[in-house]
Amino acid sequence: MISGRLHMNQRGQAALVDSLFFIAIVATICTGLFYFAVNYGLGTENLLNSFYSADFAMDSLKVITYINVMRDGSAVIVGNPSSSSLSSLSSTPTPGGSKEYDYLLALIKEDFSKNRKLGTQTKIAIANTLYSVLKPFDDSVDYAFYISRESTVQGSSTYLALILSTHKFYRYEVINGRNTPIVRRVFYSCEPTNNKALEKNVFPYVGQIDSALGKITLGTGLGNTSPYIIGLHVWVSKKVGILQDPTNAASELGCTVLNPLSPTLPDICDLEPCPNGSP
Amino acid sequence: MLVGVCTKPFTRRVALSKRGFIGPIGDDLPSLVPLVISLLLFFSIFTLTLDTYNSKNFFINKQIEMTSAAREIKGDSLILNIDQFMKKCRTVSGKNFPYNFMVGIYGADSDLRTTVTDLLSLQDNGPDPNNPILSASLAGSMQNYFCVYKHIGARPFSQNAKTTYLLRYYPVAVQQAITRTVNGATVTEYLVIPGVMAMVVWE
Numbered sequence: 390m391i392s393g394r395l396h397m398n399q400r401g402q403a404a405l406v407d408s409l410f411f412i413a414i415v416a417t418i419c420t421g422l423f424y425f426a427v428n429y430g431l432g433t434e435n436l437l438n439s440f441y442s443a444d445f446a447m448d449s450l451k452v453i454t455y456i457n458v459m460r461d462g463s464a465v466i467v468g469n470p471s472s473s474s475l476s477s478l479s480s481t482p483t484p485g486g487s488k489e490y491d492y493l494l495a496l497i498k499e500d501f502s503k504n505r506k507l508g509t510q511t512k513i514a515i516a517n518t519l520y521s522v523l524k525p526f527d528d529s530v531d532y533a534f535y536i537s538r539e540s541t542v543q544g545s546s547t548y549l550a551l552i553l554s555t556h557k558f559y560r561y562e563v564i565n566g567r568n569t570p571i572v573r574r575v576f577y578s579c580e581p582t583n584n585k586a587l588e589k590n591v592f593p594y595v596g597q598i599d600s601a602l603g604k605i606t607l608g609t610g611l612g613n614t615s616p617y618i619i620g621l622h623v624w625v626s627k628k629v630g631i632l633q634d635p636t637n638a639a640s641e642l643g644c645t646v647l648n649p650l651s652p653t654l655p656d657i658c659d660l661e662p663c664p665n666g667s668p
Numbered sequence: 669m670l671v672g673v674c675t676k677p678f679t680r681r682v683a684l685s686k687r688g689f690i691g692p693i694g695d696d697l698p699s700l701v702p703l704v705i706s707l708l709l710f711f712s713i714f715t716l717t718l719d720t721y722n723s724k725n726f727f728i729n730k731q732i733e734m735t736s737a738a739r740e741i742k743g744d745s746l747i748l749n750i751d752q753f754m755k756k757c758r759t760v761s762g763k764n765f766p767y768n769f770m771v772g773i774y775g776a777d778s779d780l781r782t783t784v785t786d787l788l789s790l791q792d793n794g795p796d797p798n799n800p801i802l803s804a805s806l807a808g809s810m811q812n813y814f815c816v817y818k819h820i821g822a823r824p825f826s827q828n829a830k831t832t833y834l835l836r837y838y839p840v841a842v843q844q845a846i847t848r849t850v851n852g853a854t855v856t857e858y859l860v861i862p863g864v865m866a867m868v869v870w871e
Contacts, residue, residue, distance in 0.1 A: 451744065457859040457860050490859055523839070
C-alpha cells in the first residue's frame with residue numbers, strides 16, 4: 390500500500406508498517422475502551438451513595454424527633470425489653486411512683502414555653518439523644534444539631550440551640566507498645582454570635598456534609614407560636630483546627646462542653662479539667 | 669531504443685524481487701506478529717470492558733433495588749411493632765424482589781461489627797432472644813426483628829461464599845412494649861427507642 394513502484398522489492402517491510410499502523414489504531418481503541426470501563430458507572434454510584442447519605446441524615450433526624458427520653462433528660466432508653474435499661478425502668482421505684490419518660494420534642498416544647506429558651510437540662514437531653522441515635526456510627530461521624538428561628542434578620546443569631554459533637558484529639562499515648570492517639574467524642578452547647586456561624590466556621594472545613602432539615606412549631610401559649618427549623622448536619626469525622634477547641638474565646642461559635650454534665654455521655658474528665666461535682 | 673530502455677530495468681527489477689523474496693510465510697511473518705498481538709489485545713480489552721460494564725450495571729441495579737426495598741421496609745423510619753415489620757418484609761418479597769435479602773433491627777447500643785454473623789445465626793437457627801437483634805412478642809412467642817427472603821432454589825447466604833453482598837445501615841425508631849408496675853397495678857406501656865436497621869442483599 391505504502392510502497393511505490395520503485396519499492397516493489399520491499400513487500401515484507403510494507404506489510405510490517407501496515408500492521409504497525411493497525412496496532413496503533415487498535416491501541417487507541419483499547420485505550421478508549423479501558424477508559425470507558427474504568428469510568429463507567431462512577432457518576433451513578435456517587436449519586437446512589439449521596440442518596441444513601443441524604444437518607445441517613447433524614448432518618449437520623451426523624452428518629453431524634455420520635456424517640457423517648459427520661460423526663461429529667463438524663464438518658465435515652467436503648468436495647469431489648471430484657472436489657473438492663475428497660476428492666477430498671479420498669480422496676481425501679483422512685484418518689485413519684487415510677488420513672489417518667491417522654492418524647493424529646495415534648496421536653497423541648499415544654500422548656501421553651503417557660504421563657505422562650507432551652508435550659509441546660511434540655512440541651513443535655515438533646516445531646517444524649519444524638520449520642521444514642523448515632524452511636525452505632527460513633528467512630529466515623531461528627532455532627533451538628535440545631536433549632537433556629539425561621540427568620541431572615543441579618544446579623545443577629547437565630548439559634549435557639551446548637552449542639553456540636555466532634556472527636557477531640559488530646560494526645561498520643563503508648564498503648565501495647567504502639568503510639569496511639571487518644572481521641573474522645575465531645576459534645577458542645579454553642580451560642581453563636583451570628584446566624585451564619587456554622588456556615589462560616591465549620592462547613593468550609595469538614596468536606597461533604599449530609600443535611601436534613603425539618604420544621605417544628607414552638608410557642609409560649611395558645612396562639613403565640615412561631616415556626617422553628619430543626620437541622621442535622623452529619624459529616625465524616627476529621628481533624629479540623631477550628632473544631633479542636635470551639636470553646637476558644639475567639640471562636641464565633643461560643644461553645645461550652647456538655648460531657649461533664651451527663652454520666653451517659655463519654656467521660657472526658659480524665660483528659661481535661663472538669664467542674665467540681667461533675668460525674 | 670525505447671524497447672531497450674523499458675526492458676532492461678524491468679528485468680533488473682524482477683531479479684531484485686527474486687532476491688528479496690523469502691517465501692509466503694517468511695515475507696509475512698514479521699507483519700503477522702503485530703497483527704496477532706493487536707487482535708489479542710483488542711479482544712482482551714473488549715471482553716474486560718464488557719465484563720466490567722455488566723458487573724457495574726449489576727451492582728448499580730442491586731444498589732437501586734436495595735435502596736427502594738429498604739425505604740419500603742423502614743417506611744417513615746418508625747417501626748410500630750414486629751407485626752408491621754414482618755408485613756412490610758412480606759410486601760417487598762411478594763413483589764418478586766430480584767435478589768435475596770436479610771433484614772434485622774438492632775438496638776442503638778449494639779456492636780455492629782458482628783452484623784453478618786448475627787443475621788446468619790438467625791437464618792440458620794431461627795429466633796433467639798439472646799441475639800443482639802431486637803426481639804418482641806409475636807403471636808405469643810418471642811421473635812426477632814428479622815426477616816429473610818430467598819428465591820426458590822437460592823442457596824443460603826454464607827459469609828464464606830464468594831458471592832458479593834451489600835450491607836447497609838439505616839437509623840430507625842422502634843416502639844417496644846414494657847411492663848411496669850404503677851400504683852401496684854401492672855400496666856403495659858409503649859416507648860420508642862432508637863435502633864439501626866441492617867440490610868444484606870446478595871445474589
